[in-house]
Amino acid sequence: MLLPMITSKLTTKSQTTIPQAVRAALRVKAGDEIAYQIEGERVILTRASGTAQADDPFRTFSEWNSDADRKAYAGL
DSSP states (O other), X not given: OOOOOOXXXXXXXXXXXXXXXXXXXXTOOTTOOEEXXXXXXXXXXXXXXXXHHHTOTTTTOGGGOSHHHXXXXXXX
């Protein structure tokens, strides 16, 4: 069954809200990661698997788990 197209607007800061129907379909909530796959002029949005987190060297260190730390150590 083909559902109607769901849209959202882009803000001046290039941000958007993921519509509730899409969040429900992906079973994501605040704090979850999503993944984007670009195929030509199409983008496929999926729930990120745990593999991205497994590659994060700081995930087990809660004392280094802030936005400032992620920015500071992003290039390492």
